[in-house]
Amino acid sequence: MSPSESEAAFLARYDPADYARPAVAVDLVLMGLSAGRPALLLLRRDRHPHAGRHALPGGFVGIDEALEDAAARVLREKAGGVPAHLEQLYTFGAVERDPRMRIVTVAYLALLAEAAFAEALERAPTLSFGTVALPRRGVADEAEAAAPVTVLSPTGEALRLAFDHAEIVALAMRRLRGKLDYSEVGFRLLPELFTLRQLQDVHEAILGTPLNKPAFRRRMLDRGWLEPTGRFETGTSYRPAELYRFRPTSPSQGD
Amino acid sequence: MSPSESEAAFLARYDPADYARPAVAVDLVLMGLSAGRPALLLLRRDRHPHAGRHALPGGFVGIDEALEDAAARVLREKAGGVPAHLEQLYTFGAVERDPRMRIVTVAYLALLAEAAFAEALERAPTLSFGTVALPRRGVADEAEAAAPVTVLSPTGEALRLAFDHAEIVALAMRRLRGKLDYSEVGFRLLPELFTLRQLQDVHEAILGTPLNKPAFRRRMLDRGWLEPTGRFETGTSYRPAELYRFRPTSPSQGD
DNA sequence: TTAGTTATTTTTGAGATGAATATAAGTCAA
DNA sequence: TTGACTTATATTCATCTCAAAAATAACTAA
Numbered sequence: 001m002s003p004s005e006s007e008a009a010f011l012a013r014y015d016p017a018d019y020a021r022p023a024v025a026v027d028l029v030l031m032g033l034s035a036g037r038p039a040l041l042l043l044r045r046d047r048h049p050h051a052g053r054h055a056l057p058g059g060f061v062g063i064d065e066a067l068e069d070a071a072a073r074v075l076r077e078k079a080g081g082v083p084a085h086l087e088q089l090y091t092f093g094a095v096e097r098d099p100r101m102r103i104v105t106v107a108y109l110a111l112l113a114e115a116a117f118a119e120a121l122e123r124a125p126t127l128s129f130g131t132v133a134l135p136r137r138g139v140a141d142e143a144e145a146a147a148p149v150t151v152l153s154p155t156g157e158a159l160r161l162a163f164d165h166a167e168i169v170a171l172a173m174r175r176l177r178g179k180l181d182y183s184e185v186g187f188r189l190l191p192e193l194f195t196l197r198q199l200q201d202v203h204e205a206i207l208g209t210p211l212n213k214p215a216f217r218r219r220m221l222d223r224g225w226l227e228p229t230g231r232f233e234t235g236t237s238y239r240p241a242e243l244y245r246f247r248p249t250s251p252s253q254g255d
Numbered sequence: 256m257s258p259s260e261s262e263a264a265f266l267a268r269y270d271p272a273d274y275a276r277p278a279v280a281v282d283l284v285l286m287g288l289s290a291g292r293p294a295l296l297l298l299r300r301d302r303h304p305h306a307g308r309h310a311l312p313g314g315f316v317g318i319d320e321a322l323e324d325a326a327a328r329v330l331r332e333k334a335g336g337v338p339a340h341l342e343q344l345y346t347f348g349a350v351e352r353d354p355r356m357r358i359v360t361v362a363y364l365a366l367l368a369e370a371a372f373a374e375a376l377e378r379a380p381t382l383s384f385g386t387v388a389l390p391r392r393g394v395a396d397e398a399e400a401a402a403p404v405t406v407l408s409p410t411g412e413a414l415r416l417a418f419d420h421a422e423i424v425a426l427a428m429r430r431l432r433g434k435l436d437y438s439e440v441g442f443r444l445l446p447e448l449f450t451l452r453q454l455q456d457v458h459e460a461i462l463g464t465p466l467n468k469p470a471f472r473r474r475m476l477d478r479g480w481l482e483p484t485g486r487f488e489t490g491t492s493y494r495p496a497e498l499y500r501f502r503p504t505s506p507s508q509g510d
Numbered sequence: 511t512t513a514g515t516t517a518t519t520t521t522t523g524a525g526a527t528g529a530a531t532a533t534a535a536g537t538c539a540a
Numbered sequence: 541t542t543g544a545c546t547t548a549t550a551t552t553c554a555t556c557t558c559a560a561a562a563a564t565a566a567c568t569a570a
Contacts, residue, residue, distance in 0.1 A: 020318040021276045024348075024359050063275040063357055067348030091346045091361050093279075093322030102318055104279050106346050106359075197517080212559050217518080219558080238515045239566040452548080467528050472549080474527085487536095493546045494535040 022093070022102040026071045027058035027165070029089070029172040030079060030110045032117025033189050036205050038132040038176075040151060040169065041079065041120060042159070049099050050162035054128065054151070056169075058105065071108040080123030082116035085188040090171055097164050107168045109175060111188040130159050132173060134208035149173050173206075180206055184225065187246040195233055195241035196220065224249055277348070277357040281326045282313035282420070284344070284427040285334060285365045287372025288444050291460050293387040293431075295406060295424065296334065296375060297414070304354050305417035309383065309406070311424075313360065326363040335378030337371035340443035345426055352419050362423045364430065366443040385414050387428060389463035404428055428461075435461055439480065442501040450488055450496035451475065479504055 030041035042054040057078035061070040071086055089107040097103065112120060121127055130151040149170040151159045161169065179185050180203060187194075189202050196217050204211055220226055227247040232240040285296035297309040312333035316325040326341055344362040352358065367375060376382055385406040404425040406414045416424065434440050435458060442449075444457050455471050475481055482502040487495040 019315065022279050022316060022318060024277050024279060060274065061277060061348070061359070063277060064350055066350050067346065067359065088345065090343065091322065093316070093361070095319055095321050104316070104322065104359075104361075106348070195517090213517095214519080214561090215557095215559050236516085237568050239517050239568085241517055450548090468548095469529085469550080470527055477526095491547085492537045494537090494548050496548055 022104045024061040025058050025103050025105040026061060026067060026074055027056040027105045027107050027168060028071060028074055028078070028110050029056060029107065029169055030075075030084070030112060030117075030120070031172060031176070031189075032112040033114050033202060033205055034117065034129070034131065036201055038134070038173070038205055039117065040130045040132060041117070041124075041127045042130055042151075042161075043078070043126060044128055045162055053160045053162040054130065054165075055162040056107075056165045057127075061106075067106055071106075071110075075110055078124060078127070079110075079112075079120035082112060082120045082123070084116060085111040085185065087111075087185075089168070089175060092164055092168065094164065107171070109172045111176075111185060113189060113191055115191060129154055132169070133158075134173075176206055184246065184248060187225075190246075193229060193231070193243040193245055195243060196226075197241055199244075277359045279316040280313050280358050280360040281316060281322060281329055282311040282360045282362050282423060283326060283329055283333070283365050284311060284362065284424055285330075285339070285367060285372075285375070286427060286431070286444075287367040288369050288457060288460055289372065289384070289386065291456055293389070293428070293460055294372065295385045295387060296372070296379075296382045297385055297406070297416075298333070298381060299383055300417055308415045308417040309385065309420075310417040311362075311420045312382075316361075322361055326361075326365075330365055333379060333382070334365075334367075334375035337367060337375045337378075339371060340366040340440065342366075342440075344423070344430060347419055347423065349419065362426070364427045366431075366440060368444060368446055370446060384409055387424070388413075389428075431461055439501065439503060442480075445501075448484060448486070448498040448500055450498060451481075452496055454499075 032039055032041075041057070043057055045051050045053055045055050057074055059070065059074045059077070061067060065073070067088070068086065071088075075081070075084055075086065087109045089109050091104060091106045093104040095102060097105075121129060130153060133150040133152050149166065151161060151166070151169060153159050176185060186199060186202050186206075190198060199220060200211055200213065200216050203216070225246060225248070226244045229243045229245055231243045233243060234240060287294055287296075296312070298312055300306050300308055300310050312329055314325065314329045314332070316322060320328070322343070323341065326343075330336070330339055330341065342364045344364050346359060346361045348359040350357060352360075376384060385408060388405040388407050404421065406416060406421070406424060408414050431440060441454060441457050441461075445453060451472050454475060455466055455468065458471070459466055480501060480503070481499045484498045484500055486498045488498060489495060
């Protein structure tokens with residue numbers, strides 16, 4: 001091939017080396033809050049392998065489909081198209097992670113607001129529900145230790161997850177915790193209008209630890225992300241709190 | 256299939272659905288320091304597509320090869336087996352990112368100590384060298400803005416990178432910056448024994464900003480990661496600094 | 511009107527950080 | 541040998557952040 005050959009000519013006879021290829025999939029950690037606890041949406045497998053265990057919703061990536069599009073499609077297919085914040089987590093590629101064949105899976109974290117989470121559970125009756133048991137954020141584990149996460153069924157038994165999905169869920173929790181304080185992920189779990197107490201509840205649920213109230217509100221307000229609406233919550237006994245709205249400041253990148 | 260069928264029997268006749276699959280590759284950001292600046296090792300492409308541009312070293316993932324193993328293999332093949340810290344960055348899967356065929360690539364960050372970096376450049380004569388021009392860490396860009404990174408040749412011209420590799424390099428820099436202060440990546444760019452001034456130089460090079468010396472040394476020493484050796488640097492004019500060694504405390508996870 | 515509960519603000523103190531200064535330890539040149 | 545010079549290291553002080561506590565405000569229910 002001469003270097004002056006045109007790019008078009010080169011492409012025309014390009015022969016894609018055909019070695020055996022791993023399959024490429026996406027798996028989604030559909031996370032929301034339920035009764036103040038971090039919760040997941042799972043599918044119970046009724047087939048080999050790992051029949052009877054619970055798995056993350058996922059699907060293969062189409063040959064003409066971008067990774068993000070595949071993740072969005074799986075979200076639509078499995079959770080009925082509820083709105084969610086999607087973010088790539090990590091890619092898992094151990095050789096034996098699926099006994100059927102070699103599958104490389106790109107894990108995504110999908111954050112659903114509480115209403116969307118409940119709606120997904122209604123719309124898709126095959127989805128089941130698990131809460132994440134936090135290993136109690138000890139004092140000295142700031143350095144995101146490899147926290148072994150346990151997923152509990154609504155009745156409180158520990159669920160066995162299929163494949164390496166427990167590892168994926170653990171990573172999702174770790175990522176969420178790590179980003180919570182300096183990114184906007186916390187707001188993705190809330191409705192559009194929310195009180196500072198609700199925001200604090202979300203943070204406490206994810207961190208698994210109580211937070212100082214005045215310090216938390218000052219920090220959040222100083223961030224410049226909160227827009228007071230002048231409206232107040234209703235239906236409460238006692239003094240109603242002001243409702244805020246999330247106002248993203250900069251273009252803000254996902255990681 | 257009856258649910259009581261044995262798993263082995265099921266696997267025996269499992270027919271892996273054969274849709275067209277994307278190819279899976281790994282690309283490595285080989286990063287080190289050269290003369291106090293962040294630097295990269297690149298390969299100049301002599302073929303279509305993007306002939307003449309510079310690309311990250313990479314390779315396809317074997318059907319029986321874990322992702323990390325593929326990354327380690329590429330490191331061996333392209334950089335002559337120098338030691339490096341390897342860490343998965345992100346997976347890029349846009350449909351048209353390579354005009355030849357659909358390739359999903361898992362990007363890895365490889366950190367080479369200064370000696371290893373120089374050694375790789377010697378051993379692999381096809382590798383070329385670029386420094387990363389930092390867009391000067393402005394005051395208010397703490398929220399990892401999408402910093403457009405420029406890679407410069409040794410003579411100072413801007414290099415054009417192939418494919419989406421500029422994006423990958425930008426992400427690598429962002430990740431490095433983000434983790435620098437609370438993880439051990441800074442030490443991966445240093446030899447086993449180093450002075451506090453060298454450590455500070457590494458941080459300043461990556462952040463692109465000067466740091467307060469006493470505050471920096473206090474912070475680092477308080478981390479508990481530094482083990483004084485009682486030995487001192489030699490060959491310097493003026494007072495020699497003490498040599499320290501990195502001592503990882505906890506098992507410490509990668510991201 | 512008063513007790514009870516939660517929202518919000520203010521105050522206080524501890525700890526981390528940045529800047530400046532002081533001291534120590536080496537080389538080099540006279 | 542001495543002193544100038546340079547850098548490492550230690551100390552001091554002011555500032556800032558943030559947690560904890562206390563005080564105040566706003567509402568409901570009795």
